[in-house]
Amino acid sequence: MSVTPTPQTVVITGASAGIGRAIARLYGARGARVVLIARGRAGLDAAAREVASLGGTPLVQVADTADAGQVEAAADAGERAFGPVDVWINCAFTSVFAPFDEITAEEYDRVTHVTYLGFVNGTRTALKRMLPRDHGTIVQVGSALGERSIPLQSAYCGAKHAVNGFTSSLRTELLHRGSRVRVTVAQMPAVNTPQFSWVLSRLPRHPQPVPPIYQPEVAARGVVHAADHPGRKQYYIGATTLATIWANRLAPALLDRYLARTGFDSQQTDLRPPSGESNLFEPVDGAEGSDHGAHGIFDDMAHARSLEAVLARHPAAVAGALTLAFAATAKAALSRRGRVPCG
Template sequence: MPSTVVITGASAGIGRATARLYGRRGANVVLVARGEGGLRAAADEVAALGGHPLVQIADMADQARVEAVAEAAEEEFGPVDVWINCAFATVFAPFDEITPEEFRRITDVTYLGFVNGTRSALRRMLPRDRGTIVQVGSALGERSIPLQSAYCGAKHAINGFTSALRTELLHRGSGVHVTVVQMPAVNTPQFEWVRSRLSKHPMPVPPIYQPEVAARAVLYAADHPRRKQYYVGAGAAATIWANRLAPALLDRYLARTGFDAQQTDRIPPAGLDNLFAPVDQDPAADQGSHGSFDDSAHPRSWQQTLARHPAATALGTGAAVVGAVSGIRRLTSGSA
């Protein structure tokens, strides 16, 4: 029997790349997002690779609609084996330039969307005492950066929520697993669609990875969910650990570099953004999984390979952390 997998945020980026991997496995793949054009294109890819797609247009901030997605998935394919929360929304701007309505929208999608998806998944998994939930997190859920206060806050909230849920499942002795994959900067179309008040085009903070790197990590975490969390990319792991070891130094470093590091020299994107409505309704607007940073994005991660071996991970991450902290000390020495 093929496994049944629900993927939110499946029309682009990490969700889209993950859907293709499950398609190659011949899985039943329930594709969830707001943009019909991107979802239809994703469904065509899954089918061409040997999978069985089901398109579900839904806003993850709407709990009733999310519950309808879960019902449709099980009516079409039977029990859901894996639920992957990946949908998000954000705004690039200083906090005081983000409106209350925008901040609430980001929180509703990026945090409560994960809560809504998890609730609907658990409603079906707990009675069967099996299933896996994968939260697609971010290094920014442990180390915040400027210009992304709402997104960072939501990703921090996901970590807190998931840790509490994990302890409840352990208390029950449940066979349901939940794990988090902490992502690095990824080359997705969000930087073309995002609402931004920056003077230049927004970009991910290097090192940047291709969505396929992230997708392979999601697949591995779903197959091996007993670990609390996985880190993708040496930069993400080093940033998280450097923050734990030297948070004040990292604050000063990001205050100096964090604004410029998230902007290119290009003119900001014009036209509509996807905060309150999708921009890929028409199939002609589909951008696939990649953004506009292919030239600088890494197609693989040595840290991801090491992550499958805990002892090697500790050694590799330790070396990266030492280098990161040393670099931060040099860059911030003598600064205000």
């Protein structure tokens, strides 16, 4: 007699929009029980409707991840409703687009508290529940900018670097314990999310992700794959992420000069800067009907697929294909030398 598998219990921070929203949809389609955490009620309620319509069971928790107590309360509510957490995904963040000397101390603190310490709070809360059970997976939604900083995003880049650092330290501690709790990082490329329309910006023109740009669904598929296969230290989503990281390792000084020359214009469109309120200190979807969804305003520029991400999800197939290709190439080369009979 077949046994119906128990649905996963998944917690997603930053679930009201962007990548977090796209991740919630994927887990909804799996029939998962999804705890949705963010500050904005309108976006969370819309995400919950999507999860339910796809076959999942949502639970909305309005919380600021910069507040450890609020994160704990949300996790308690999730486990009371759904039972033990299987997967915890840290995705909430905020940012400021401006030269470093134009960012106030209060603004810098806020970005750091959400984009770095929010991940610390989420990870601590998850481990409090997972370690005694010796079960669970934590996925940090990182960024290529966590390994290669760019101009105009010093607060965000610093926070993402910090996420990489503390996660690496935690991973070694889990290995020392022999724990079966897993933690991995999914490093993101430029993604078409609503953040570029609600971020605090002091740029003369509307901010944009540095092209090439990917749709949130590409990022979400990478995160869910990382959660399903957490044995790897990190995953690079999008070819540009991998290219950026390797360029920084091979020629960092050259990349510094390149970004100094191109990094300002490549992060701005020809549009006027956003005229609405930013979401740095307060959510911008508080008004009725002000849900922003997963996508930003760059649909016409964004790629819905990433070959590199597909290959990363199927390493065995890739290795097999490369082995066959290498064998065929070697055989052909030897045949040309007269060492292997053809036919």
